[in-house]
Amino acid sequence: MPKKRSYRTEKDSIGQKDIPSDVYYGVESLRAKENFRITGLNMHPQIVNSMALIKKAAAITNCEIGLLEKEKANAIVAACDEIISGKLRRFFIVDPIQGGAGTSLNMNANEVIANRAIEILGGEKGDYAIVHPNDDVNLGQSTNDVIPTAGRLTSIHLLQNLKKELIRCQEALDKKGEEFNHIVKVGRTQLQDAVPIRMGQEFRAYAAAIGRDVHRMDTAMSEMYSLNMGGTAIGTGLNADKEYIKRIVPTLSRVTGIRFVQSFDLIDATQNLDSFVAVSGAVKACAVTLSKIANDLRLLSSGPRAGLGEINLPARQSGSSIMPGKINPVIPEVVNQVSFYVMGNDMTITMAAEAGQLELNAFEPIVFYCLFQSIDSLAYAVNTFTDNCITGITANEERCRELTENSIGVITAVSPYIGYDKASAVAKEALELGKSVRALLLEKDIFKAEELDRILDPLHMTEPQSLKKDAP
16 A cells, blocks of 8 residues: 655645645745646756755855854755755746746745755754744845846856857868868859859858857856845845845855856846846847858758759758658758747747836746747757767769859959940850850950959959959
């Protein structure tokens, strides 16, 4: 027979509730779990870590200024360290999307930490006379300074991982740029033939764009280092000791190893979420860049017989359940899809940040849920893009040469010598007759062969040249 589960009774301002005796959460957490069955997911593990780091820093600070007994503070710190090490995660039971500006998450953390601290001190879970979730674990704090701080701390960690993946992607693109630098191909504008370009130049341009995104990540991260800790409910610091307000951010910096600063205006920092909009904007801009590159790779590899076919993407899986041998560009496709997801999340974050009223924005949970999903998903997408696509790309040199030699776009190099109108007429005639531009120019005796060798040299057409009459 299964063992009968025992319960303890906890009460709050609403009433009493039976809590399983073996769990570390309490009445507030359980109410939140029942109220917010939204995503079916747990809190992001990194924000759980962030909450524990904040509570640890608060306990240390309150102990240092004499507001929290050393034994009690040590027990709270020990409980926080256990959470940071990966323990007690299953007791963080609230949904990431929740009403109340994150109060449910804050109370969940307070209760888990308090109950574990009670055990460390020799008591039984639920005996809040030993360690109280609000009076001790939450001392000097409010949801309204803890949750934004946790959001910033979590964003920094996730952005660092995304940045690492972007740098790897940039390096892989640069390497392909070097590998393909000798291959001349047709450049295209508006999907129509344009002037020649080296394939290496294309890939180095992709790398440069990713480099800008790396820079934007640094700029976005810089907005995350300013905290409103000490502001409590609305930024005025009510119920927080003056010495605590002065010390909490330096202590958190010491605990995390991250150099934080306290916001210049705690009321402003409590009211406004524009810094998270800026981070989301940087992540969205990165998604736009990656999706454009993915689009290009799908086009350049299209075929293999009936498309452009200038490059080959690594074959990663069968592309069809009905067409044998078909291989699809599945890695660029997933990058596109993640990018669309990030763009949609950015709109949600924008709307949520705008919708705050007066002294607080209640919609931080949806901002953080969307932002963390965006950063994580994009990091995973960049990882597979680099390892399962970019590093394995090969070039079809013969195909590139064939298309370049038959392109009408090379007439552009002749235009400075014979004028735009005459060059247009030659291009039109070459297209109608199915002849190459070079053959038609020689046939009309407009240039000598050696002159065209210089003017239409494919490599020369991919770099600026002197147009002076006596130029070699």
